[in-house]
Amino acid sequence: MAEQAEDQEQEVSSGAAREPVMDVPGGGAVPENPADEDEGSGAEVGEFSASGKSVEVGNFRIFLDLRMPEFDMGSCKAYSADNLRRDEGNAFAVVTDPVVPTRQNHITFLSGMHMAGQIDLLDSAIAYWPPFGRNTMILFYEKPGGGRVVVGDTKKPTIDEHDIATVVVEPLMGVLHAFGDKGITHRNVRASNLFFADPLRQKVVLGDCASTPPGFAQPLVYETAARMSADAAGRGVGTIADDLYALGMTLAELGIGHRPLSKLNDQEIMDLKLSKGSFQAIASQEKLPLVLIEPVRGLLCDDPAERWGFNELNAWLDGRRTKPVQSNTEKRAARSQNISGRDYYTVRSLAQGMAKNWVSSLAPLRDGTVEVWLRRGLGDNDRAKALADAMRQLQWAGADKRAAEDILVARAIVIMDHDGPIRFKGFAAMVDGLGYMLSYDVQHGRGPQRFADVIVRDIPSYWFGRQEGYSSEVQKLQQVYKNLRYYIQQQSAGYGYERCLYALVRNQHCLSQLVEQEYVVEISQLLPALEKAAESASEDSWPVDRHIAAFIAERLEDDIEGQLLAMQNPSDEVEYSRAIISMLAIVQWRHGPDNLQNLSHWVARLMEPAIKVFHSKARRERVETEIPKLAKRGNLVELYNLINDEQERRKDQSEFVEAVAEYSEAESEVFDLESSGPARLELAEKVGQQAAAFASTMIALLTVSALFLMHIF
Known part of the structure; x- marks a missing residue:
């Protein structure tokens, strides 16, 4: 020893x-x-x-x-x-x-x-x-x-x-x-x-x-x-x-x-x-x-x-005898299935061979060679039927034949080895390891495309469908993955592969360039990291990018789907800025810290679009005056409430509606005056003529009456 x-x-x-x-x-x-x-x-x-x-x-x-x-x-x-x-x-x-x-x-x-x-x-x-x-x-x-x-x-x-x-x-x-x-x-x-x-x-x-x-x-x-x-x-x-x-x-x-x-x-x-x-x-x-x-x-x-x-x-x-384990080697076919010049005798080894020879695996699948091998070589009618169904779906495919062929190979691999990893053109990960694989690819230069291809083509769902019997672990995994395809197909901030990453890997730190060096794992660490980043932030940059939006969406218990929806249209500066300020304010309200002066000043510089929500010039000027004061206090909640005061917004809207109505009424009167001028002139001329005729008639009558009286007397 x-x-x-x-x-x-x-x-x-x-x-x-x-x-x-x-x-x-x-x-x-x-x-x-x-x-x-x-x-x-x-x-x-x-x-x-x-x-x-x-x-x-x-x-x-x-x-x-x-x-x-x-x-x-x-x-x-x-x-x-x-x-x-x-x-x-x-x-x-x-x-x-x-x-x-x-x-x-x-x-x-x-x-x-x-x-x-x-x-x-x-x-x-x-x-x-x-x-x-x-x-x-x-x-x-x-x-x-x-x-x-x-x-x-x-x-x-x-x-x-x-x-x-x-x-x-x-x-x-x-x-x-x-x-x-x-x-x-x-x-x-x-x-x-x-x-x-x-x-x-x-x-x-x-x-x-x-x-x-x-x-x-x-x-x-x-x-x-x-x-x-x-x-x-x-x-x-x-x-x-x-x-x-x-x-x-x-x-x-x-x-x-x-x-x-x-x-x-x-x-x-x-x-x-x-x-x-x-x-x-x-x-x-x-x-x-x-x-x-x-x-x-x-x-x-x-x-x-x-x-x-x-x-x-x-x-x-305890020294007691246990039930002997029977031979558990896979069933071997009487004859081999050849892929790229190599012979395979078991379904699991064939699955691995197909994954390693992706392109050359398509031909024996399409011509039915593998299906015949399953039926005759192994007597495995269940796998043969599943493969035939996958082939029929390929025939129904639309214009994108190449994508359909890739799906066929991926599904065939799952059919051969339904307990094994999902394999797709060089990508190989177990269903419960997809998140870690995505994290590794993103952080080691491969990017998210391989993961995205697997999710968009719905390979995990096919894997779940091939599982036999009931398994609580499989049920839990299905609940986790049910939203991934929706996330990956959305292009706006808060979704995409970023949302999948934080949904799948609980301990994944936020990969936003603003805070990555700070290793932000918990939502409570996000704002202190942004406070530090605010010290050197550029004038026109936003404190929320795609990674931060996705991180907040997954780590914050509050529902922020409304804010994410507003961020889908960056050209709408008013709603976009309000959504970002709202998200950060909720995080501070839930997790602190109370004083974020650098971040508050950063947000304050970007609040100009959000101020436009007020119609009253006086109100806008008052809000603009209040923003620097509140920014010094480092409270994002107060900054958000300033531009989102429902009572003030309703009053501003009511006054705006009244002002619009008054303006409309005055404009209508002006229009009436301007548009009815000739008609009024014609009426005045006719009335004048009538008055003149009446007056002349009366004068004539008076004159005649006077001459008649003079003649009598």
Whole structure:
């Protein structure tokens, strides 16, 4: 034991000397299998201060020059740390890669909790990390007392095969039980992630499971036949059965002293497991200890329904016989199906072959060769019928034949391997891993197009339709994905792939360029980050872009669909500006902080369109006078209420209507006067003529009367 411990310390120290400090997110080049990198080696924003080669984050001091590569998790690097609140005990920090999302459920579940069999997560914080020059999530763990369970190609097994049951299986079963009770999975169960809990090495503990997406850091051999063909970022959350499978591979690695099938590359491992089954693939290449054959066979069963569970493991621990696992290799066809010059004998291997040879897979599908192979070679009429239905839908396709052909290949792959990942022209992710795959693609330069193609073509819905029986996990996934197609087809802010990303990945930080460096995960962190961004914001920029709108829509409990609808038309400056101010005001009202002077002044500069909602010049001038005063108080709610005062708006509208009516009436009178002038002149002339005629007649009568009287008298 002492010699083993000494060897381990020398190995760790030499590793620390060789490995440079990670100074960029992603660690530079992203490995094809993140697990290969691993083998070589509280939720509040934390206070940060630096001194020499150490930094203080919250209650911990991290030493930048003291790397601990044995605790690395893929591209997430580990450093020695001191717990400033405790005099005893050693800690270490796992600095997560900011371009790879963490697992919030696990951080919440494990923080401050002691669980036998699982390394203690003391705390977590979002803090500035000098080598990155930006914020990221940092996890603080209690350093286990016995060091890493070293397993290397040149090492003998570090745990006696007869002690594995008590030293390894018992504590790991307790962990998986606890995770299962919470409805979550570990997805980082493997021999290289095991550490001795105590100096006497009587029990082991599992290492970190929260710093990377589920299964992201797992070697491919540890993934089930269903999940191993997915890209590392898209392997998905899985179920407890996936963790039990990984436990079986862990026992195999501990028993033989090195990673199973380590001499084969990933493609060769996949081919061997698909052709022989997982257990037979291991047994044919490695020499398993006799005492471990039974549990390894049971746990590596490729059929999840037949795979060993806790009852079988407990029976084995108690020395009781368990039901033997029948041969679970896939049914092989009598003759092969050829794709691109390669022969395939099982449906799952054919699905993988079609995914790898996308274009050349179309011909045997269209000419019915694959359908005939399913009926005659395998006697699988159900798959043959489903494939025939997919072919008929291709014939009904409209003008876009190329898209229809791609859909046919994607559906055919699902028909062949309905438990496997969704595969579409180089994209491969489990349904419960699509969100993590989208996050990885967006943050590593591939963009969202592959994800968008899968959703627009409705491949997940077809996958759901091919599932057999009832599954609560599948039902939950259907609820999550029911809105994705609608989101991806909308072009306005608050929708698109951005909305899908934040809907699918709970711990995805906001990727808006305004706040990305601040690592905003919770809605309460958004406005403080925007307050900082406001210090250098340009005069004509808006504090809400597509990412921020989508982030608010998913993280805010209030319904803001009305505001998103108003943002669909940026040319309507009045409604667009009011919608943005409204969203930010609701966030401040719900989550604070109370004083946001920089952001308030930024918003105040952009409120001119919103002021136009008032018709009264006097009111507009009064509002313009009030805006700077309220901006100094840093309250967005007051700024919004100023332009959205319903009483003032109704009064302004009423006065405007009255003014319009008065103006209309006056204008009508003017029009009448102007338009009736000639008629009035003609009438006046006629009346004048009549008056003149009457007057002349009267004068004539008077004259005649006077002459008559004079004649008489």
